[in-house]
Amino acid sequence: MTMPLTPVWFIALPLLLAFASPLWVRLRLLMPLLVGTPAALLALALGLLPAVRTAPLLETIVIAPPLGIHLQLDSASWLLVALINFAGVVVGAFLWLGETEPYLRERRAFILILLLIAGCNGMVLTGDLFNLYVFLEIAGVSAYALSALRRDAPALEAGLKYLIIGSVAAIFFLFAVVLIYLQTGNLSLAAVARGFSEIPGPMQMLIGLLMLIGLGIKTELFPFNFWVPDIYQGSHPAVASLYSGILVKAFLFVLFHLVFLFLADPGVAGAWLMGLGAITMLVAETVALRQEDLRRMLAYSSLGQIGLITLALGFGVESTTAGGLFHMVNHTLVKLLLFLTAAILLRSFVSARIADFAGAGRARPLAGALFVLGALAVMGLPPLSGFASKLWILKGFAEAGVFWPVALILLAALIEAGYYFRWIKVLYEPRTEVAIEPSEGRWAYLPIGVVAGLIVLLGVAPFLVDDLFIEGARSLLDRTATLVAVLGAGS
Amino acid sequence: MLSFLDEPRVLHGIYVLGSLTLFFIGLYGLLAKRHLLKILISIAVMELAVYLLFIGLATSPGETAPILSDGLQGFVGMADPVPQALTLTAIVIGLAVLGLGISLAVQYHRLTGKADVAGLTELKDV
Amino acid sequence: MSDVPLRKRVRAKTLMLVLLCGWLFAAHLGILFQYGLDGQTASVGDALLARNAETASANAVTSVVVSYRGFDTLGEVTVLFLAATGIGLLFGARQRAGAEGAETPISDPNEMLMTGVRLLFPVLVLLGVYVVVHGHLSPGGGFQGGVIIATAFFLRMLADRTFVLNHSLIGLLEALSGSGFVLVGLLGLILLGTATFLGNFLPHPVADMGRLLSAGVIPVVYCLVGVKVGAEVAAIFGDMLERGSSHPPDAETS
Numbered sequence: 001m002t003m004p005l006t007p008v009w010f011i012a013l014p015l016l017l018a019f020a021s022p023l024w025v026r027l028r029l030l031m032p033l034l035v036g037t038p039a040a041l042l043a044l045a046l047g048l049l050p051a052v053r054t055a056p057l058l059e060t061i062v063i064a065p066p067l068g069i070h071l072q073l074d075s076a077s078w079l080l081v082a083l084i085n086f087a088g089v090v091v092g093a094f095l096w097l098g099e100t101e102p103y104l105r106e107r108r109a110f111i112l113i114l115l116l117i118a119g120c121n122g123m124v125l126t127g128d129l130f131n132l133y134v135f136l137e138i139a140g141v142s143a144y145a146l147s148a149l150r151r152d153a154p155a156l157e158a159g160l161k162y163l164i165i166g167s168v169a170a171i172f173f174l175f176a177v178v179l180i181y182l183q184t185g186n187l188s189l190a191a192v193a194r195g196f197s198e199i200p201g202p203m204q205m206l207i208g209l210l211m212l213i214g215l216g217i218k219t220e221l222f223p224f225n226f227w228v229p230d231i232y233q234g235s236h237p238a239v240a241s242l243y244s245g246i247l248v249k250a251f252l253f254v255l256f257h258l259v260f261l262f263l264a265d266p267g268v269a270g271a272w273l274m275g276l277g278a279i280t281m282l283v284a285e286t287v288a289l290r291q292e293d294l295r296r297m298l299a300y301s302s303l304g305q306i307g308l309i310t311l312a313l314g315f316g317v318e319s320t321t322a323g324g325l326f327h328m329v330n331h332t333l334v335k336l337l338l339f340l341t342a343a344i345l346l347r348s349f350v351s352a353r354i355a356d357f358a359g360a361g362r363a364r365p366l367a368g369a370l371f372v373l374g375a376l377a378v379m380g381l382p383p384l385s386g387f388a389s390k391l392w393i394l395k396g397f398a399e400a401g402v403f404w405p406v407a408l409i410l411l412a413a414l415i416e417a418g419y420y421f422r423w424i425k426v427l428y429e430p431r432t433e434v435a436i437e438p439s440e441g442r443w444a445y446l447p448i449g450v451v452a453g454l455i456v457l458l459g460v461a462p463f464l465v466d467d468l469f470i471e472g473a474r475s476l477l478d479r480t481a482t483l484v485a486v487l488g489a490g491s
Numbered sequence: 492m493l494s495f496l497d498e499p500r501v502l503h504g505i506y507v508l509g510s511l512t513l514f515f516i517g518l519y520g521l522l523a524k525r526h527l528l529k530i531l532i533s534i535a536v537m538e539l540a541v542y543l544l545f546i547g548l549a550t551s552p553g554e555t556a557p558i559l560s561d562g563l564q565g566f567v568g569m570a571d572p573v574p575q576a577l578t579l580t581a582i583v584i585g586l587a588v589l590g591l592g593i594s595l596a597v598q599y600h601r602l603t604g605k606a607d608v609a610g611l612t613e614l615k616d617v
Numbered sequence: 618m619s620d621v622p623l624r625k626r627v628r629a630k631t632l633m634l635v636l637l638c639g640w641l642f643a644a645h646l647g648i649l650f651q652y653g654l655d656g657q658t659a660s661v662g663d664a665l666l667a668r669n670a671e672t673a674s675a676n677a678v679t680s681v682v683v684s685y686r687g688f689d690t691l692g693e694v695t696v697l698f699l700a701a702t703g704i705g706l707l708f709g710a711r712q713r714a715g716a717e718g719a720e721t722p723i724s725d726p727n728e729m730l731m732t733g734v735r736l737l738f739p740v741l742v743l744l745g746v747y748v749v750v751h752g753h754l755s756p757g758g759g760f761q762g763g764v765i766i767a768t769a770f771f772l773r774m775l776a777d778r779t780f781v782l783n784h785s786l787i788g789l790l791e792a793l794s795g796s797g798f799v800l801v802g803l804l805g806l807i808l809l810g811t812a813t814f815l816g817n818f819l820p821h822p823v824a825d826m827g828r829l830l831s832a833g834v835i836p837v838v839y840c841l842v843g844v845k846v847g848a849e850v851a852a853i854f855g856d857m858l859e860r861g862s863s864h865p866p867d868a869e870t871s
Contacts, residue, residue, distance in 0.1 A: 004806060008814040012799055015695060019795030022788050061688045061814050067661055067668075069688045108706045115699055122692070130577050134692035137584050141591065141696050145703035148595055154613045156599040156707075161611060163592045164530060168521065170588075171537050174581060175514075178545045181574070182653060185660025203652045206645070230614040503654040507646065515642040523634050548653060549662075557666060557677035558756060559827065566669050566677060571662030576681040580693045583760055583846075587700035590853055594704045597857075 005048070006059045007073045007125055010041055010081060014118035018111045030110050031096040038088030038117055045082045052078045053471060056485050058127075065486050066191035069128040072486070075471040079325055080124040080253050083332055087245045088117045090447045091238055094340050098444030103149055104236060112149070116142040116242060120250040127486065129177050129187045132254065136173065136218070140166045143247055147235045158234025165217060165227050173214030176207050183207075190486035193261045193479065208269065211258065218251040220306055221273075222280040229291075232299035237346060240295065241339030244302040245332040252306065252328065256313045260477055270314040277310030278408050285415040294342055294352040297419065298335070301378060304412060305331045311409070312393045317400055322473035323392030326465075330377070330385045330458065337374040337451045341367050344444060354426055361427035368427050370448055375420040377455050380413055385458035392462075497552045506547030514540035525608050527596040531589060538585045542578045549574035673821040674753040674832040682758065683835045683842075687815040690838075691798060694845055698795060701849040708856040726776045734776035741769035749843035753832045759839040763846025771854040782855040787848045794845035801838055 014037055017024070024030045051057060056074035064070070073081065092113070095104050103109065119139030126132050144166060148159025181187060183203060184195040199207070217224040232240040259269050281304050288300030309331065312324030344367045346352055349360055361368025377384040380391075390409065397405045458465065475481065495501055513536060520533030550570045557569040600606045665677070665685055672680040682690055745766035752758030773780050805816030821833030830836075 004812050006806070006812075006814075008806065012803060012814065015691070016796050016799040016803075018695075019698065019799065020792050022792050059814075060811075062816055063665075063685050067664055068685050108702050111702050112699070115695060118695075130580075130686075131689055131692070134580065134584070134689050134696070137588070137696050138692055138699065141588060141699040141703070144588075144591060144595075145699060145706065148703070148707065151598070151707065153599070153603050156595055156602060157611050157613045160527065160592070160595045160599055161614075163588065163595060164534070167534050167588050167592070168537075171534065171541060174538075175541050178541055179653070181577075181660070182545070182548050185662070187573070187661060191661075200652045202648045206648050233614045500654045504650065507649045507653060511642060511645050511649065514645075515638045518641070519634055519638040522638070523631060549660075556756070557669075559675040559677075560755065566666045569666060569677065571660055572666060572669075572677040572681045573660065573662035573686075575678045576686055577689070579678070579682060579760060580686075580689050583693050584696045587697045591700040591703045594707045594857065598707045 005044060007048075007057055007071045008059055008061065009044060010085075010121040010125060011071075011118050013037060013041060014114040014121075018114045018118070021107050021111050024110070025107050030107060031092075031105065034110050034113065035089060035092040035096055037114060038085040038092060041117075041121070042082060042085040042089060045078065045085060048073065049078065056475065056482075058485060065127060066186055066188040068188075069126065069131050070188070070486070071125045072127040072482075073125060074475040074482070074485075075468070076257070076325070076473070076476040077124045077253070079329065079468065079472045080250060081121055083249065083329055084117060084120045084124070084246045087242065087332055087336055088113070090336050090451055091242055091245075091340070093447040094238055094343070094444055097446060098344070100238065100343070100444075101150075101236070103151070104238065109146070109149060112142045112146045113242070116146065116247065120246050123250045123254055127189050129180060129189060129192060131187075132189075133170070133174055133177055136251075136254075137170055139247060139250065140170060140218075143243060146239045146242070147231055149239070150236065154234040158231045161227050162231050169214045169217035169224075171214075172210050172217075176210035176214060179203065179207050179210070188486070189258075189261055190483050194483060194487065196262045197264055212272075215251060215255045215258075216276070218248075219255050219310070220248055220280075220303055221276045221310060222283060222307070223276075225280065225284075225303055228303060229296045229299040232302070233293060233295045233352075237295060237298075237339045237343035240299070241336050241343075244299070244335040244339065248302075248306055249328055249332055252309060252313070256476065260316070261479055261482060264479070266316055270316045273314035274311050274405070277307045277312075277314055278405065279307070280304070281307030281311065281412050282408065285412045285419075289415060289419045291419070292354050294346070294354070294357065294423070297423065298338055298342060301338075301416065301419075302331075302335055304416065305335075305378070308390075308393075308409060308412065311405055312396070315397065315400070315402070315405070316477065317396055318470070318473050318477060319396030319399060320393055321396075321477060322469040323389055323396050325472050325476075326392060326462075326469045327386075327389035330389045330455070333451050333455050333458075334374050334377045334386065337370060337448060337455065338378070340444075340448050340451075341371045341374065344448075345371070354423065357423070357426050358429040359427075361424075362430075366445055370445075370452055371427065372424055373452055373455065375424060377459070379417045379420060383456070383459045385455045385462070388459055388462035499551050502552055503548055506544065510540045510544035510547060513537075513543065527599070527606050527608060528593065530608060531592045531596065534592075535585065535589050538581070542581060545574050546578055670823055670826070672817065672832055672835065673823050673826045674835050675827050676753050676755065676758075678756075679753045679758055679835060679839065680832070683753075683838050684815070684817060687802070687838065690842065691802065691815070694795065694798065694842060697846065697849050698791065701791070701852050704853050704856050725778065731776045734772045738769050738773055741772070742766055745769065745843075745847065749840055750829070750836065752839040752843075753835045754827060754829070759842030760846050763843040763848075764850055766843070766847040767850035767854060770851045771858075774855065774858050782851060784852070784855070787852045787855075790844055790848040791852070794841045794848065797841045798838060798845070801834060801841070805834070 017033055017037055024033055052073055052075060056072055059071040061069045116139055119135050119142060122135035123132060126135060144159050144163040147162050148155050180192055183199045184192050186192045186195060220228045259266050263269055284300045284303035288297055291297040291300060309324050309328050312320045345360055348364060349356055377386040380386040394406050517533045517537030517540060521530055524530055554568060554570040557572040665681060669677045669680055672684050674680040745762045748757035748765060749759055749762030802815040805818050806812055806814045808818040809816040817833040819833035825831035
């Protein structure tokens, strides 16, 4: 009797532990498990890495594809899975060590956070269209409930807005899934991809638009993202770091996975997505300039970066795609750093308005320094990791001879520098009567420090992980390899 | 006299007409109504329209339920079981989301006395 | 007729929305009428139907729901669990809100309701159990039966003001059935030679098709689903109905 360590553990383990949560309350294991579960999954992911790099791992559930559901762990989804579980460890450790608000440390928050991680893992791993919808709902519902966790009016409002918008997105996605099944008779992603070109043109268009609305809302692309800052503002910053760090990343991956897999020639769809990404980036960065609330500013900055990633991935060339994946990882690290630092600052300085932050960096030197580090990494200053990934993307565009995205990305970085320096300046404004509260939860700096270390490390030595991203980009772009791996050589 | 209804294209046409009408009634409600509960109900209507479309179009006239009973011997001439299974799953998910949404709306109303989406202004650009 | 001028009765915004929805409706209708009416030719479902005998379940929908696409069902149970958790969270907060005065109290149940429910309650529970355990033989299954059982308790709560759900028991049932589902899935991964999650590791000879004890792991999973759905829907009903008076604020913190 053996215990095969297969990709299904990424979903089964958090599910099992979340269902059995009353037991952990009794054993006083809630917080250790909140950190331990994603840590165990991260270790599993690292253990599976050598196997993944040689060939994608396919796991059949009950019956082989195209008839049944399967999980697929290839180089691209490995990156996302490792990222998601790493972010889970960081946020869990922050909640455990940081003496955060009690409502984030009780059983329900434990369930919601674990299942959010499970939902994101599932979305990234699954090779079945309807299963994707189910995981999308798992991640969605846990996010709605997490928003409303504080149970006061702003939190409830954020939860309600998120729920309404999110379920509309899910309906459009489900509609597209239904049409695909009716047209091709398949649900396995690979089998759908094989038959997709035989769907009549207008029907393809309709399916594509429905998907775009559904996933566009979830990935927070331009015309569909007016609601995002409200959610980030109403939620606790630690929760917002999960949204910006892993939820959106998982959806972005799903969007591009579907585009590159279904369409034999992703040129047109890619161009549309590049356009949407560029608009998202410019609009969000411009609006971020005049934000007076720290959380809203970070939300708009997050939108801008998502636009940048969409722009890079939509181009569909290996170097920009690898750069986009790298930037995805960097952005998650940076936003974890910024949102968690914001959580610490917000605890000491009741309000999140810019005026109330004057001198905060002097009163809390460590938090202030970390915030500055994160801000510099977002802008992409060397030697931080944001620089390495942006350079990679820019180089990719330049090599392909397409220069308008280069100009836009540089412009966006300039605007970004504008508003981040505004905040940094306020943070270090001299102010005499700063009330320094007894600083509790010193240990909360530990996970943030780890993230900061990684940002510097990836910036100084990006060559350590280069290969991973190039392999990830290849497996994301190589449609035939996936089809052959799943359906056999005959297809 | 009504045998033309057994024609698959006619039957499917009726299903398409009905479920799409329902879907866009839901969409209209979603965009035009401002009461939170009405919005949630509109979402439910849209969802149900999608289920109806799925089940309706996946079944052809003359097929039996995919259950072996009443002297049926083999799994032939039966309706496709997958859409039914998927719809069952989707209905439960829809119910769960709707339940959570209504609880949120009720709770929000209790806390603030507001039930209008236009009144959701606690969080906004300043 | 009303005194409101026409200009106010037909508002421009409404008109625009009607036009927008109508246009989208026409576009969808056009595409679906042109390409979507023929039904399917060959689908995964047909292939699964042809192979269904191997599961030894007489109900092909059940074998798809519980076995072939059992992973979806696990996810679906999880969503329900999440919603129940969220609803419990929201309604557990009422004591803190302190705005109970605005609620209109439910009038006491009348004699008809009480007697009727007293008669109906055992019948409903029995029907629910029947529907759950015969999920692999006849229409119905864990979800349908679970909801019937939950409805029985809901009626009981409506008819009897003193009847209070035992929340810790419900929590226990939820936890046991949910982790049971995952554990059964993991047993398939460990015990089966093919090592698939949710694989059917119990013997399921085709000759037994149609008997109550057949189809291996399928009825086991469906019973767990039934318990879980029943417990969760009952908990949702209970949370919505109890109005904060009867059950104490949950003091569960780590």
